[in-house]
Amino acid sequence: MPGSLIEVNDNVPEIRISQAQFQTEPGPTDGKSPAVPVSSEAAGVRSFLLGRGNSAIADRGFHWLMVLCALTIFGIVVLIATELVWGSQLTWKKFGFGFFSWPAGFTFESVIRSVIDPTAPQPNYWDPVNGVFSALPFLYGTLITSFLALLMAVPLAIGVAVFLTEMCPQALRGPLTFISELLAAIPSVIYGLWAMFVLVPIMREHLNPLLVQLLGWTGAFASDNPTGLGFFSAGIILAIMILPIISSLTREVMTAVPHSQREAALALGATRWEMIRMAVLRNARIGIVGAIILGLGRALGETMAVTMVIGNSMEIRRSLLSNGNTMASVIANQFSEASDNLHLSALVEIGLALFVVTIIVNAIAQLLVWAVTRGAPARVQ
Numbered sequence: 001m002p003g004s005l006i007e008v009n010d011n012v013p014e015i016r017i018s019q020a021q022f023q024t025e026p027g028p029t030d031g032k033s034p035a036v037p038v039s040s041e042a043a044g045v046r047s048f049l050l051g052r053g054n055s056a057i058a059d060r061g062f063h064w065l066m067v068l069c070a071l072t073i074f075g076i077v078v079l080i081a082t083e084l085v086w087g088s089q090l091t092w093k094k095f096g097f098g099f100f101s102w103p104a105g106f107t108f109e110s111v112i113r114s115v116i117d118p119t120a121p122q123p124n125y126w127d128p129v130n131g132v133f134s135a136l137p138f139l140y141g142t143l144i145t146s147f148l149a150l151l152m153a154v155p156l157a158i159g160v161a162v163f164l165t166e167m168c169p170q171a172l173r174g175p176l177t178f179i180s181e182l183l184a185a186i187p188s189v190i191y192g193l194w195a196m197f198v199l200v201p202i203m204r205e206h207l208n209p210l211l212v213q214l215l216g217w218t219g220a221f222a223s224d225n226p227t228g229l230g231f232f233s234a235g236i237i238l239a240i241m242i243l244p245i246i247s248s249l250t251r252e253v254m255t256a257v258p259h260s261q262r263e264a265a266l267a268l269g270a271t272r273w274e275m276i277r278m279a280v281l282r283n284a285r286i287g288i289v290g291a292i293i294l295g296l297g298r299a300l301g302e303t304m305a306v307t308m309v310i311g312n313s314m315e316i317r318r319s320l321l322s323n324g325n326t327m328a329s330v331i332a333n334q335f336s337e338a339s340d341n342l343h344l345s346a347l348v349e350i351g352l353a354l355f356v357v358t359i360i361v362n363a364i365a366q367l368l369v370w371a372v373t374r375g376a377p378a379r380v381q
Contacts (some may be wrong), residue, residue: 158250181248290364310323
């Protein structure tokens with residue numbers, strides 16, 4: 001029958017395969033595989049494992065030892081929080097949440113007027129002799145200096161991360177990365193000394209007069225502090241200190257973006273800048289925000305460098321060139337000089353507020369960074 005299966009099979013040539021092709025080399029006839037020589041190192045490990053006896057007790061002890069090490073971290077945090085809560089009881093009982101507000105006898109309008117108008121009377125926020133305590137000027141100083149630090153550090157940190165990740169030559173990537181991360185290892189007191197002897201004179205003689213001349217009409221840069229200290233100097237030194245943190249985490253997040261995203265953007269005709277903006281920065285934006293918040297946590301808790309350049313004033317002024325204080329700096333300045341229990345309790349409550357805010361900020365930052373990297377280690381380019 002034409003086209004039938006029989007006709008097709010008849011047209012297929014017969015293929016014969018010699019059985020000699022499948023013959024294997026003769027092996028041992030006793031069915032055992034040939035002995036593999038064992039090195040002396042492997043023999044020593046084998047003899048140790050065979051001669052150690054029952055290791056269930058040692059393994060169980062090792063397990064609980066590691067659990068104890070992990071629980072120690074939580075125990076330390078709980079002990080610190082407990083001590084701060086216990087030490088701030090006097091202030092909580094007397095002021096409550098009013099401790100973080102304006103002092104008694106003043107209203108919100110009078111406080112705003114004292115900030116805007118330099119000639120208006122300043123409230124007595126902090127007077128340990130008369131038992132008057134309000135943390136409002138320290139909250140204000142902490143927020144102002146941290147905002148200034150982020151405003152200056154974030155663009156520079158992202159630029160450094162983009163250059164090291166996408167544009168830096170391979171030979172320079174390692175040294176530049178090391179130098180940028182080296183800034184994070186410098187003690188804060190060294191930053192403070194550098195600011196006192198280098199930054200403050202530059203601010204006093206050159207930068208502050210220029211800012212007053214150009215932006216004095218805004219009221220944010222008033223010529224009422226000729227010392228060179230103040231919020232702006234503290235913001236600059238904080239920006240330098242948080243720069244390596246934001247840059248390092250941003251670089252880690254950017255390296256977690258798949259290379260296929262970059263290649264797809266370039267294949268569609270995008271320039272390098274368009275590829276970085278659309279394929280890299282857009283996919284890494286959540287992690288970059290987390291890096292910024294983590295830098296904010298560092299700025300909120302910085303103590304020594306800020307204490308040395310902020311001026312340590314108990315007032316709230318609108319000018320960024322004015323002296324001020326932060327929550328960390330007031331603790332460093334007055335804790336050893338606390339005159340009575342209420343004064344000491346007020347400082348401990350400021351420490352408790354700073355402790356809680358720092359934990360919340362760092363937790364949010366770590367969550368945002370993990371949302372991008374998913375715990376994956378940074379890849380070496």
